[in-house]
Amino acid sequence: MKRAWKIADHTARRAVEEFDLAAPTGSVALRRLIEEVTNSAESCVSSAYNRTYHRHNR
Amino acid sequence: MGDEGWRDQPKLMSAGVVEKVASALGEQFIRQGTPFSVVLHGGEPLMLGAKRLRALCDHLRSALPHPCGIHIQTNAVLLSEEIIDVLVAYDVGVSISIDGPAEVHDWFRKDHRDRGSHAEVRAGINRIVQRDDARPLLAGVLAVIDPRSDPLRVYKSLKETGAPSLDFLVRDGNWDQLPFGKVSPDSTEYGEWLASLVAIYLADPAPPRVRLLDDMMRILLGGSGQKEGVGETDYGIIIVEPDGRLAKNDTLKAAHPGADRFDRPWSIMRDSLAEFLVSEAYGDYYGEQRPLSPTCLACPDLKVCGGGMVAHRWRAANGFANPTIFCADQRLLIEKMRGALQREQAKAA
Numbered sequence: 001m002k003r004a005w006k007i008a009d010h011t012a013r014r015a016v017e018e019f020d021l022a023a024p025t026g027s028v029a030l031r032r033l034i035e036e037v038t039n040s041a042e043s044c045v046s047s048a049y050n051r052t053y054h055r056h057n058r
Numbered sequence: 059m060g061d062e063g064w065r066d067q068p069k070l071m072s073a074g075v076v077e078k079v080a081s082a083l084g085e086q087f088i089r090q091g092t093p094f095s096v097v098l099h100g101g102e103p104l105m106l107g108a109k110r111l112r113a114l115c116d117h118l119r120s121a122l123p124h125p126c127g128i129h130i131q132t133n134a135v136l137l138s139e140e141i142i143d144v145l146v147a148y149d150v151g152v153s154i155s156i157d158g159p160a161e162v163h164d165w166f167r168k169d170h171r172d173r174g175s176h177a178e179v180r181a182g183i184n185r186i187v188q189r190d191d192a193r194p195l196l197a198g199v200l201a202v203i204d205p206r207s208d209p210l211r212v213y214k215s216l217k218e219t220g221a222p223s224l225d226f227l228v229r230d231g232n233w234d235q236l237p238f239g240k241v242s243p244d245s246t247e248y249g250e251w252l253a254s255l256v257a258i259y260l261a262d263p264a265p266p267r268v269r270l271l272d273d274m275m276r277i278l279l280g281g282s283g284q285k286e287g288v289g290e291t292d293y294g295i296i297i298v299e300p301d302g303r304l305a306k307n308d309t310l311k312a313a314h315p316g317a318d319r320f321d322r323p324w325s326i327m328r329d330s331l332a333e334f335l336v337s338e339a340y341g342d343y344y345g346e347q348r349p350l351s352p353t354c355l356a357c358p359d360l361k362v363c364g365g366g367m368v369a370h371r372w373r374a375a376n377g378f379a380n381p382t383i384f385c386a387d388q389r390l391l392i393e394k395m396r397g398a399l400q401r402e403q404a405k406a407a
Contacts, residue, residue: 027260027402033272037281 070106071300075327076114079298082331084121089332094294095127098150104136108144115148127151131200133167134182135175142185142192151197154183156219158212162204180219187220198223198269205239205247209254216266223267225285226252230312231383233373240383249387253394260398274395277362287367290360292347302327304334306343313372350379357381363388 025031071079083096096118106114118128129151137152145152156179157163164174183199186192199221201212216224228248231237239247252271259268273283283289286307297305297318304324310317320339334340349355349365357363365371366382373380382388 025402026405028263029259029265029268029272030275030399030402032265033276033279033281037276037279 067300067303069300070110071114071302073113075298075300075302076117078302078326080117080121082326083118086331086335087122087126093125093127095129096122097129097131099131102133102136103130104132104141108138108140111141112144112147115144115150119148124149129153129197131155132182133175133179134186135169135178137182137185139185142189145195146189146191150195152186152195153197153225154179154199154219154221155201156180156183156199156216157201157204158207159215162207162212162215165204166202183219183221193220196221198225198267200225200227202227202229203248203251204229205251207251209251210258213255213258213262217262221266223269225269226255227270228370228384228387230309230369232313232370233380233383237370237383240387243383244386246387246390248384249390249394252387252391253398256391256395256398260402271395274362274392275399278392278395278399283364287364289362289364290348291364292344294344298326301325304329307368309367309369312369313378314374317369317372346378349381351381353381353385359389359392362392
């Protein structure tokens with residue numbers, strides 16, 4: 001069986017929203033995440049934050 | 059859990075293998091069009107030394123221009139000014155392994171003379187942070203959790219490094235060999251530790267990124283995950299060993315010796331990467347990251363945890379068709395995370 005996979009094939013599926021993204025929050029970390037999810041699910045793909053790292057715990 | 063796979067590998071990747079790896083990856087980039095990242099890891103990749111590292115990065119960057127990423131996961135002990143010059147020259151992102159304050163880090167991370175390495179690691183981080191040209195390369199620090207430690211002390215200590223992002227890993231284990239600090243499959247030491255971290259993170263008025271928590275919360279908020287072992291995103295990870303052998307995700311070694319090997323020994327020196335990527339062997343390996351356990355498939359939290367790391371599902375009696383050994387921790391963490399998110403919104407409403 002032949003399958004055409006790609007390296008780093010990120011086929012993310014969106015989850016069902018469980019929270020009211022329009023509700024205000026005092027948490028900086030949460031506000032940042034809400035902005036990302038609201039504006040674009042892929043908003044930080046190109047940032048250093050999302051670089052793919054391997055584990056290093058052995 | 060020890061990794062003995064290095065014993066049958068040369069200490070260094072030869073120049074011939076480096077050239078072949080770079081050309082094969084460059085051809086793959088052209089073929090698939092979408093960018094990907096190469097991560098140098100070990101062992102300790104900086105043991106290459108500045109000269110060999112420069113040659114390696116030169117080949118890789120020539121074959122893989124931006125937006126492809128080149129990154130290194132290091133303990134930073136050998137992060138000299140000369141090495142930093144190389145990383146700057148080839149725009150190599152850096153992630154540094156440090157587990158928290160000295161008393162936490164030095165418990166597990168010791169040098170060959172049995173001395174804790176925390177002071178050397180912090181010195182290495184400082185060298186990169188203090189250079190204007192190198193600071194943007196520091197993508198984050200990566201900590202392995204000691205569930206006996208104080209999450210607040212660990213968080214503060216890692217934040218003080220100046221890294222823009224923190225990430226956390228659980229200690230390896232499986233159903234046959236419990237992870238350090240976990241007294242039974244049903245116990246929740248790691249879940250409780252991470253739940254405390256969630257509270258600390260959400261209350262921080264100037265938080266760095268916390269990749270593991272961000273990924274899980276982003277999924278809970280309706281977004282997608284970007285970290286291996288979280289959510290239902292599939293990842294195509296290939297390991298190239300020093301001799302050019304192609305292997306599965308090296309984390310699988312935590313399941314059992316040889317779990318990262320393909321039945322047929324594929325090699326970048328002999329085989330076409332294009333053929334390998336459409337082979338049944340690669341397709342089967344790629345599919346293995348999806349959870350098989352009926353418990354997982356019926357679980358309402360599967361979209362968040364994704365069944366956890368494949369290696370942590372292992373049990374000799376039935377292979378990988380199990381929930382992660384951290385299932386109880388994951389469920390507790392997700393429950394606490396949901397509660398924390400709801401409280402945050404209620405507080406501000």
